[in-house]
Amino acid sequence: MKLKIVEKPVKHLVVEDFLSKEEMALCLEELKNLQDYFHDGYWFDEINGSHVNHNIKKCLNIDPYYYYMEKKNESYILREIIGKKLWSKELRDFYDSAGSDSIFSYMNETDFDQAVIAGFRDGDFYNWHRDLGVTTANIMLSNIEGFKGGDFVLSNRCGLGENERIIGDNFETITYEYKPGMAIIFPARFQHKVTKTETINDDIENIRFTLQSRCYVTNF
Numbered sequence: 158m159k160l161k162i163v164e165k166p167v168k169h170l171v172v173e174d175f176l177s178k179e180e181m182a183l184c185l186e187e188l189k190n191l192q193d194y195f196h197d198g199y200w201f202d203e204i205n206g207s208h209v210n211h212n213i214k215k216c217l218n219i220d221p222y223y224y225y226m227e228k229k230n231e232s233y234i235l236r237e238i239i240g241k242k243l244w245s246k247e248l249r250d251f252y253d254s255a256g257s258d259s260i261f262s263y264m265n266e267t268d269f270d271q272a273v274i275a276g277f278r279d280g281d282f283y284n285w286h287r288d289l290g291v292t293t294a295n296i297m298l299s300n301i302e303g304f305k306g307g308d309f310v311l312s313n314r315c316g317l318g319e320n321e322r323i324i325g326d327n328f329e330t331i332t333y334e335y336k337p338g339m340a341i342i343f344p345a346r347f348q349h350k351v352t353k354t355e356t357i358n359d360d361i362e363n364i365r366f367t368l369q370s371r372c373y374v375t376n377f
């Protein structure tokens with residue numbers, strides 16, 4: 158795999174060829190069986206008194222753990238991609254190579270993950286927000302053509318609301334165009350967004366899917 162550590166605007170990891178075409182096809186095949194469990198993302202707009210004050214979301218979500226409950230071994234996505242590939246020896250070593258004081262090395266000691274599949278249809282987007290957990294791995298699942306936008310943008314601004322601050326001298330961002338099979342692993346507390354997606358229709362093969370794995374520590 159092509160493994161890259163990117164320092165700016167905040168340290169993150171990029172694996173351009175994380176999934177092969179065959180692996181992506183197997184993931185999408187599974188998604189076709191999960192369509193009944195998709196639900197619309199939530200809209201948050203100026204919720205007073207909440208740290209979540211500029212979180213606007215429009216996309217499709219599914220929590221595959223919820224669907225599979227106690228039978229997660231029946232899921233190719235959970236068993237092979239989230240359960241094994243993300244934690245192969247090569248990738249665990251890569252996380253450590255980002256520095257023993259980095260959050261990526263710390264990933265190797267997390268013991269719980271939350272997987273979310275997000276689907277962006279025509280007009281869908283997700284404005285600036287942060288994720289829960291320690292790190293998020295954002296894996297691009299679809300091999301679609303003829304769509305625009307849907308860029309992933311990562312910034313050096315962390316926190317939300319009154320705790321919001323920039324780490325560094327100036328606000329900086331990096332933009333990644335959607336690239337099938339690519340994985341970006343970033344510290345979840347830094348704000349990021351997905352720009353408006355334009356697709357030719359909302360058929361499942363034309364939805365811009367990402368698989369996200371969020372790591373937590375629960376075992377004290």
Ligand SMILES: [Fe+2]
Nearest residue numbers: 286287288349
């Ligand atoms: Fe996110």
